[in-house]
Amino acid sequence: MEANSSRPLRWLKGLTVAVSIYCCIYIVLLTVRAMFYIGWINIGPEPVKWIEGHEGLQCTVLSIWWFTGIAFNVLMLTFTINSTKKLKAGTLFPASNVGILFGCAGAHLLYKIATQNMPILFDARRSITLDLGYDELLITTFICIFAIVYKIAGMIAEENSLTI
Amino acid sequence: MKEKTIKTIKGISIAVLVMIAIVTCLETYFWSERWQNVEWNEEIIGWQRRIIVSHIATTYLLVAVMVTFIINIFRGLKKGVIFSRCNTIVIYAGAVIYALNSFYAYTAMNAATGRYVHSIDTDMCIYPLLIIILGLLHKLAVEASEENNLTI
Numbered sequence: 001m002e003a004n005s006s007r008p009l010r011w012l013k014g015l016t017v018a019v020s021i022y023c024c025i026y027i028v029l030l031t032v033r034a035m036f037y038i039g040w041i042n043i044g045p046e047p048v049k050w051i052e053g054h055e056g057l058q059c060t061v062l063s064i065w066w067f068t069g070i071a072f073n074v075l076m077l078t079f080t081i082n083s084t085k086k087l088k089a090g091t092l093f094p095a096s097n098v099g100i101l102f103g104c105a106g107a108h109l110l111y112k113i114a115t116q117n118m119p120i121l122f123d124a125r126r127s128i129t130l131d132l133g134y135d136e137l138l139i140t141t142f143i144c145i146f147a148i149v150y151k152i153a154g155m156i157a158e159e160n161s162l163t164i
Numbered sequence: 165m166k167e168k169t170i171k172t173i174k175g176i177s178i179a180v181l182v183m184i185a186i187v188t189c190l191e192t193y194f195w196s197e198r199w200q201n202v203e204w205n206e207e208i209i210g211w212q213r214r215i216i217v218s219h220i221a222t223t224y225l226l227v228a229v230m231v232t233f234i235i236n237i238f239r240g241l242k243k244g245v246i247f248s249r250c251n252t253i254v255i256y257a258g259a260v261i262y263a264l265n266s267f268y269a270y271t272a273m274n275a276a277t278g279r280y281v282h283s284i285d286t287d288m289c290i291y292p293l294l295i296i297i298l299g300l301l302h303k304l305a306v307e308a309s310e311e312n313n314l315t316i
Contacts, residue, residue: 008300015297022290076290083297092305139287141187142262145230148180150298152173152237156246157305159169160312
């Protein structure tokens with residue numbers, strides 16, 4: 001088994017590193033962008049135009065956008081690291097990853113809703129919209145299907161005591 | 165394999181097939197609506213058509229890949245082989261088609277508004293990478309199950 005599986009294992013490790021680097025860069029960029037919006041850094045995108053009476057809504061949109069963006073990337077990071085860690089212990093499809101994937105789908109949906117509502121920060125609109133667009137819903141559905149498929153694979157592997 | 169597990173797998177697979185059917189119907193409905201509202205630009209009309217048609221085609225291809233994956237699971241249940249080699253290839257194909265679909269989806273938004281802009285988003289890389297990780301795990305499961313079958 002060792003000789004056969006060494007190649008996919010090497011690839012898995014490589015991909016885990018790639019996904020981890022991507023997630024870390026994304027988290028840093030998202031935080032820097034949030035700092036631009038708040039006005040802590042004065043070069044780059046224009047800061048939020050605070051409107052009297054709407055600060056609460058603007059603050060909520062900005063916080064949800066930042067928090068869900070971070071949550072989505074942290075969850076993806078956890079998924080990849082968890083997969084490789086459990087693989088070393090011999091488990092192919094750990095059950096804990098299914099919850100993480102559903103969490104990813106939820107965070108992705110909320111992040112996209114918040115992104116869609118970013119014009120509120122610049123006084124281009126003053127109310128929340130849930131109009132997501134078909135493609136975003138499609139991506140969320142795909143992540144859910146991915147989680148379900150992962151769950152099926154986990155069930156079969158567990159039933160057959162399949163470990164490497 | 166336990167009867168209960170087989171029933172659960174069948175149930176989940178049917179639920180996934182229903183989800184896919186709903187997504188496909190929504191895709192068809194939305195594009196029939198969008199098609200009427202596309203701002204055709206005479207100078208780039210060929211490119212607009214190519215991008216929009218490619219987007220629709222890759223979505224249906226993705227749906228076909230997912231259905232093939234589920235059908236292979238059903239076939240495997242009958243034969244008693246769940247982790248089949250052909251499903252690993254199906255997963256890799258899904259990753260490639262998903263990357264193409266994301267590219268066409270974002271670019272089709274521009275094409276629909278008459279802008280000649282190719283859009284690239286980070287979603288195009290990260291989800292295919294996750295699908296490839298699933299494919300690699302599936303490959304390991306195939307090898308492990310084949311080895312298990314050889315054990316006496």
